[in-house]
Structures are given as C-alpha cells and as structure tokens.
Amino acid sequence: xxxxxxxxxxxxxxxxxxxxxxxxxxxxxxxxxxxxxxxxxxxxxxxxxxxxxxxxxxxxxxxxxxxxxxxxxxxxxxxxxxxxxxxxxxxxxxxxxxxxxxxxxxxxxxxxxxxxxxxxxxxxxxxxxxxxxxxxxxxxxxxxxxxxxxxxxxxxxxxxxxxxxxxxxxxxxxxxxxxxxxxxxxxxxxxxxxxxxxxxxxxxxxxxxxxxxxxxxxxxxxxxxxxxxx
Numbered sequence: 031x032x033x034x035x036x037x038x039x040x041x042x043x044x045x046x047x048x049x050x051x052x053x054x055x056x057x058x059x060x061x062x063x064x065x066x067x068x069x070x071x072x073x074x075x076x077x078x079x080x081x082x083x084x085x086x087x088x089x090x091x092x093x094x095x096x097x098x099x100x101x102x103x104x105x106x107x108x109x110x111x112x113x114x115x116x117x118x119x120x121x122x123x124x125x126x127x128x129x130x131x132x133x134x135x136x137x138x139x140x141x142x143x144x145x146x147x148x149x150x151x152x153x154x155x156x157x158x159x160x161x162x163x164x165x166x167x168x169x170x171x172x173x174x175x176x177x178x179x180x181x182x183x184x185x186x187x188x189x190x191x192x193x194x195x196x197x198x199x200x201x202x203x204x205x206x207x208x209x210x211x212x213x214x215x216x217x218x219x220x221x222x223x224x225x226x227x228x229x230x231x232x233x234x235x236x237x238x239x240x241x242x243x244x245x246x247x248x249x250x251x252x253x254x255x256x257x258x259x260x
Contacts, residue, residue: 032059036068037083065094084108095158161192174222178215
C-alpha cells in the first residue's frame with residue numbers, strides 16, 4: 031500500500047517513518063509539511079492511506095480534508111487528545127496519540143487491511159464534509175438530497191444536513207443512474223425516495239425516506255417518469 035505522512039514537524043515525520051520500516055507492506059510515497067504540499071502529493075502518488083497530523087499551521091487536518099475533491103483513507107496522528115472524539119466522528123480508520131507506539135501503529139494498520147477494497151486509491155465515492163465543529167466522511171450514495179443555496183450546497187444524509195461551501199457542480203461526480211436533478215435547486219437520490227405524488231399542474235412531489243419533499247415541474251416530471259419507466 032502507498033502512504034503519505036503529513037505533519038509539520040520533521041522529527042515526528044522521521045519517527046513515524048522509522049516505525050513504519052518494520053511494516054514492509056507500507057510504501058511511503060512521500061512526506062508533506064502542510065496541506066498544500068499534501069494535496070499535490072496526493073494527486074501525484076494516488077496514495078491509498080494518509081497519516082495525518084491534525085494541528086498544523088494555516089490549515090489543520092480537518093480543513094485540509096474538507097478542501098479535497100478526492101478523499102483518501104486516513105489515520106490521524108496528533109499530540110492533541112482533545113481532538114480524539116472529533117476524529118472518531120469523522121470515521122477515520124484510527125486515531126494515534128503521539129508519541130506513537132509500535133503496538134498502536136500495528137493495530138491501526140490491521141484495521142486498514144480489514145477495510146473493503148475501494149475502486150480507486152483515493153475514492154471518488156467519498157467526500158469530507160466540515161460544518162462548524164462537526165465533520166463527516168460521507169459516501170456519495172448515502173446522500174438523500176443535495177439542495178443548492180447560492181454558492182453553497184446543503185447535504186441531507188443520516189439525519190444530518192450540513193451546509194458546505196460547494197456549488198452543485200458535485201453533480202458531475204454523482205452516479206446518473208442513482209441521482210436525478212429534480213429542479214434547479216435539488217438533486218435527489220432515487221434510492222431514497224419513499225413515495226411519489228402527482229399534482230394538478232402535471233408535476234410531481236417526491237417524498238424521501240428521511241421526510242423531505244421535493245416538487246418537480248411538469249417538464250422535469252416527464253423526464254423523471256422516463257428515467258423511472260413510469
């Protein structure tokens with residue numbers, strides 16, 4: 031597996047490299063001191079795994095992940111215990127408190143190896159979402175609804191509805207067999223639809239499993255019927 035080490039402290043990077051030397055299955059593809067350098071290395075190496083420090087200058091680890099279009103698998107490494115709960119909220123593979131011990135590193139790598147294989151090293155199927163102090167790794171297929179709000183997009187998934195600083199150009203990354211543009215403001219996950227209701231104007235109202243409702247014009251309703259073979 032190819033891995034990156036992202037930490038602003040040279041001694042910390044060297045120590046992690048030393049500990050990883052006894053794990054020949056891990057190929058260290060590069061090291062980065064900050065998010066900008068890490069993003070470049072990710073594009074160049076297509077690393078499968080990132081050992082990521084949280085507290086870094088200019089851009090912390092969460093902000094770095096939120097800036098990426100393609101999100102790698104992550105093991106957090108940090109001296110800041112206060113971040114532990116947040117790290118687990120975002121479903122990282124593991125959280126290693128510095129100084130990292132050989133035993134904890136080995137356990138984290140076991141967790142990584144047990145994860146199912148993804149279609150690409152940095153999967154296009156996931157995004158990292160940060161809203162205030164809350165963070166999530168989100169599989170695109172778990173999103174029930176995307177709602178445009180100016181230059182932002184509100185995502186609806188698993189009872190959460192964060193507003194992210196992305197426009198609906200996320201559409202180009204969505205599976206057209208799963209997602210349908212219901213209106214200028216809404217893209218719905220067809221697999222999350224609970225019921226469909228007609229209107230006197232010839233349009234449709236979609237009720238999603240999480241309770242949201244989306245209205246479609248007659249024109250979009252016809253496209254929807256064609257897609258769904260109704």
